Amino acid sequence: MKYVQEFRDPKAARGVLAAIAAVADEIGCTAAEPVRIMEICGGHTHAIFRYGLDKLVHEGIEFIHGPGCPVCVLPMARVDDCVAIAERPGVIFTTFGDAMRVPGTRKSLLQAKADGADIRMVYSPLDAVELARRNPGREVVFFGLGFETTTPSTALSIQQAAREGLGNFSVFCNHITVPPPIRALLEDPHMRLDGFVGPGHVSMVIGTHPYDFIAEEFGKPIVVAGFEPLDLLQSVLMVLRQIRDTRACVENQYGRVVPEHGNPVSLAAIADVYEERPTFEWRGLGEIDSSGLRIREAYAAYDAEEKFGIGYATGRRTAEEPEGCACGAVMTGRMKPTACPQFGRGCTPDTPLGALMVSSEGACAAYWTYGGARVAEPAE
Template sequence: MNYADEFRDPIAARGVLAAIARVTDEIGATREKPVHIMEICGGHTHAIFRYGLDKLTPPGLEFIHGPGCPVCVLPMSRIDECVEIAERPGVIMTTFGDAMRVPGHRKSLIQANADGADIRMVYSPLDALELARRHPDREVVFFGLGFETTTPSTALTILQAAADGQTNFSVFCNHITVPPPIKALLDDPHMILDGFVGPGHVSMVIGVRPYDFIARDYGKPIVVAGFEPLDLLQSVLMVLEQIRDGRAEVENQYSRVVPDDGNPVSIAACAEVYEPRPSFEWRGLGEIDASGMRIRPAYAAWDAEVKFGVGYGKGPRLVAEPDGCRCGDVMTGRIKPHSCPQFGKRCTPEMPLGALMVSSEGACAAYYQYGGLRLEEAL
């Protein structure tokens, strides 16, 4: 399979791993602490555990699993508001599958569905718009969530609904952006980070320029990476070589897919439909300035917050995580998933207690599923 098999070659992987070990040793000769590299994409976290890359890399290198799962970091208050909308008469709530199980303060969407709300899983916001066309007597709401990867499809669907005059369709917007939480993590005095493996799918939309501040203002290297094991290993090696050489640059390992300047059509659609929120709560991390998107007033007719009188800042926020849940500590690299006292006990993928166990891209769920695999066994 072109662009897959050649990036899963164990022989080539062993060569890159040898180079990683060599460069890690060279860095270790000048410092005592391990090198801490954070991946900030749930797909990367999933791949690291699936292929056992955290076990194959040398002891002087530590992966820190960042807040790369947009489903996982949704605050409880927003789930509660989504359930409130879904339980109103005449509403059809639509959402992606992973969002169905995110626990809110009262219940999850899947529990609300069991209690009688009409909640349907869709594969794209266009599916929700089609439901609105087929049910003109119902209010169809799409639970819009995700990083920059999914914001264009929601924006384009709103533009299509506006062009069609389909006013029984609206979006409960919870789209979030990647650069602000990276800045928040770098501003945290307790964080120990030496470099980043940058997100692949997000960068397909926004390009690599939005990460310039990481190298310019904080002196940390970042390499945008693909999702196959050799993509990730090469990206780690590129980060390590920058650290060894005393450089801090933005590099693009995934150039076969990611253009440096992003996708202009997607960027334009998002700029037309969204504007930044002053702040947004990230589950496990707290409030982060300008990290969320909201629908512009020009498209208020398709904004569920306006239509249903709910919205960020109108209800309780910063709801505490369940007792013993340490998702925030996992996302900031203070502990590994298995060090959480609830991991695999009260908190499993079937019955998630914490945010990072909800989606397969969450660090805890990925560790739970793939924790014992090695690259040779997974290929």
């Protein structure tokens, strides 16, 4: 409880909020001309709304919600591929619970399960490896999904399956990396961002140097942050101080967890099992070069995409979004969830049109859960 108590201290929070207000006044930011700070990670978005930080900070600070929810940025075509694999005879399809209700163009994994597919929720890819051991006559597929945070555990599971010669285990790899979409946003001439709160969990694996380009090439400050209220407030203050001092660098507020150069064991496992994809499609951002990972040839026997001849192995990549769905705009910070015409109408937690409403890191889910839910006014 040490860090929970320290980083939720109301007295300390009031002190940081006062410091934020003072620097914001120095900069001259107002509600009409705010400093726009993007929190990259969906976990940060939920923490901001859970603790009401958006209402506590100076009115001249606007939080922009970034594409740091791996379930949310997955295009619908990849969900369709999951369903197609799961519906094959003899397949046990395993996935984290976050992905069960994400809609594809035909159905979600949860709907496919209701229709008879053998789809099981697991807490680790090692659970899927164990299922493969226990079911030698079945093909067990794990839905490999997530940023650099979850990539090492999938890599280690593939290595374990290879050591054991488990030919009935494979991974449908949808692992992606954080820096390329941030570059894509910064290169968008219509996107105005003044600074970033960097992802804590991803940075535990990759360290802080992969973000150097944000400061060095684009002149924007970034502060890697933890997930408690004071973590986020301190990070906002650090970003503001960089802006005030007309400097830009990568700072690490989450030093108690994030090492400068990342986790060498995790990075070694990733390098052994994966290589960059030439391109990968992101919901809302389109194709981004070198932003996804694929399984190396040495582990091709454990690549579900190749084993089942699906996804990028066939060249099929895109699927149309539901009419009126604004997931892409919300995910890239161009629109707040409540401005989406479907929010609270055609799209609710019970009837989601997109992953942002059902993912535990989705921006729409944060607005809905923590009191930000306000149905958009109908267009005239």
